[in-house]
Amino acid sequence: MNTQEDAHRAAYLEEARDLLADLEASLLELERTPDDADLLHKIFRALHTIKGSGAMFGFDDIAAFTHDVESVFDRVRNGLLAVDGRLLDLSLRACDHIKSLLSPDEEDLAAREADGRDILEGFRAFGGEAAKGAPAAQAEPAPQTPAAEVMRIFRLRFRPQPGMLASGNNPLHLLEDVIALGDCRLYAHIDDVEPLDALDPEACLTWWDCVIRTTADAAALTDVFVFAEDDCDLSVEVLDDGCAVNGEQVHCRLGDILISRGDITPEDLAEALATQRRLGDILKDKGVVSNGQVASALSEQAAVRELAGKAHERSEKASSIRVAADKLDSLVDLVGELVIVQAQIKQAVEERGDPLLRSLAEHLERLGDSLRDSTLSIRMLPIGATFGKFRRLVRDLTAELGKEIELVTTGEETELDKTVIERLGDPLVHLLRNSIDHGIESPEAREAAGKPAAGVIRLGAAHAGGEVVITVADDGAGLDASAIRTRAEERGLIPPGLEMTEKELYNLIFLPGFSTAKSVTNISGRGVGMDVVKRAIETLRGVVEIDSEPGRGTVITVRLPLTLAIIDGLQVQVGAEYYVLPLAQVEECLEMARKPDDDGEAGMLNMRGEVVPCLRLRDLFAIEGTSPTIEPIVVVAVDGSRVGLAVDRVIGEHQTVIKSLGPLYRDIGEFSGATIRGDGRMALILDVSALVRRGESGGIRRVAAA
Template structure:
């Protein structure tokens, strides 16, 4: 109707107690606490809907089953809408990185080019907010420690201006954020000497280069020769690692002498609700994030007897696999037809052997207690429709050779690449 008022564009009253203000153009600003409360309520709705589905399946009443299916559809739509509201593009925080690099270049006398790729990549707002400070520290670290002076770069055939690249992309159920530089790279000898000096490493210890580089994540570890406004204060990388861990993410380091350093952050898309694959292992039920599941195949008959070769041929490609009953120390007997759930974690593929596939499940993630938060195989828990608790498996942790040493002994690390 012509001239009808538009509710969404109505001006807001100043000082509204609910924290919401209309900004015009069909947009409305809502307090973050209200979004968090809505997400909590949606999570409880999903759990209640799962309970109703269990009751309906056991009742045999067609009318109840039909209503339950309608409620499931509506709850799924509510979940997707609530999650989309919470998603925020990385571009919401990248502006401050450009200002930071501009100021750093003037402060330390090094010309720096910052390239940002994938700014449109969306993450949960909580993840984006908590990532700002760690990423700013990584940029400061790369500018101060990683990039050489212009004269040194020219002498080595590099452009005078150092290059920092911040790239973000989706990878399954994760968001991968990489910060790389084209500087001098990490000095393995210097890191080793500092680790010996502070007691993190014995003088004659043998250590892989990747593990040596990870020592810079230890609390208070710093190779800076002098204290400046940017470095040498004994804090920083350990705070970055702790923040990423608290977000159920993972931090990886790689470096080549003279070529630069790459820091990779792998983070979950959301911290609230995911689609999960419900499986049974040793009579107990577990959740595998469905977004990480690539395919499900039968475990070959002889595979369970061979404890030395843990590789399965899937269409001409060898995929390493793990028996979850061994890792999780379950007590029940294995089923007669075990399945291999092939999952992806970053650029790796891994098979997880389970006894039975139960089906898909909307999973409301509940955080583990502080006592269990350090378990590399688990990322949380959820409440099933019958009221029981199922643990959520951490696919990234299970794919890590460092977490499961027998896997790295049985197979070369190239298998995971």
């Protein structure tokens, strides 16, 4: 296999996986709205594309299997089979099977083939493909509405006989009835109309070709002419049954149209094409077709392109291209280097004081900012694709646990950096599994508590300043603070009798090994879920918060930065060292007079009547020297609380390009990376959450509000 064929197969695999993701989402949506004809049409088109492209690129097993599934949905689309849970279960299994065929494992070949046969037998037993002896009547016929709503394109040729007017039929009235059925394009043939002095006023010598896009079927179009069928020649042909992606897939070449109409033969077409002239002119010169026939065919060609384009909403303005992720990563790295050089140029210009250079540096800074924003926006993806994958998870776990749960999603259009989205999937899976298993009660328990039998999990996303806020909320039993305290004391996670607020007790569920489950299941109970969530979120420089009301439900809030590549930071100095704090976590800056008897470990700051613990970075990092008499304090938000960080100097905002510290420093949790300042020196980026945890272990105690 040559390189070009490998590239084509790789492109097909990528496209097929995207189509399968859309197909699965459509199937889950169809479960909620089984009478939605557009969804049925979308499902059929996805299967049709997977099958056709698979056969083209040598995936014969995928093409054969998908053909059988497509046949079933063709019967559903035509109203011969009903949409119910059994059909959707089989269809989702079919999606999984096609995924396995896309990435075959030779060791599981026999099991995969057996699974495919089992799925097809299930479809046949259900009534698909009239299944080799299994009567289709096993399933109740579905309403005819979905089939009637499928958009099709027809060619209609209506040729009245000369005496039609004498019988009382008016061809214009018949054409008006056709136009009323859909979006119609007409072409009138007048070649047979005689000169005025020889014209018979009672003879109908005009005839029409029509292209119509409509939800009506061929029978409905034919019924328009039921009372005039003896006075005309009528033909109705399907040009697009709804599967074509654009107008080019419905034959749009002039020669094809003329052959399909019967105006010319294939031999006429081949002979004409051999002369390398415009086909219409050649055929007219040879006397094979008339001017009217060519004009009508050209009219149909334009109409089909227009109508098919409308049907499938394909536009050049909405075109896109695929770009490999590593190319985007490389581009962002280059933009990051440009930002660093830009900062160095700005500092050098400030030192020189040249007005011309300052003007050019400011212009470069504006262009650099625009380039940075544009580049980062390319990496931004809507989070809806990730949300869509969870519908299948909720559906499967709900069936396994015998619960009734509805997943409601909002904010699917919220955009987030692709790297963040990729690494966010596992934490969200853990949160949803906990809500399903621990949060939502059984239908019997919910009814006993006066709730609807079906629980609701709401998964939402929204922008809030320079970050994205993701919430997972359920209307289940909520958290039991006393049970959490008891289990934490049993496991030795907290000393007995320690005074803690409800919020602090709730946060104990994020500790490693903590679980209140009475038994271990294949879903949860081993205490390895929520601590993984917290670590994963903090790795993304995010925070996770939990709030609950017993009997009413639980809300878990995740706050994440928009991107992991370039952030806005606040640059501070301690001694001769420079550090950067993520600006999204900074609440305010103020000053505090250092007490002469300060022990150096920690202090308390009175902020407008609220007592806030304070850490001195000089002491935490063992930096030699003396703190200034008036210390700048940067107040940061961590886990819903505020902590002050004492520094020597606050330099100001800094556009921070994040650089990895490398494997040698992976165990130093207080730093999440480094950046390069304008003078070429390095500044460490502080992990505020880890920093506060270190300070707490060194003696900080939370103090209630004064």
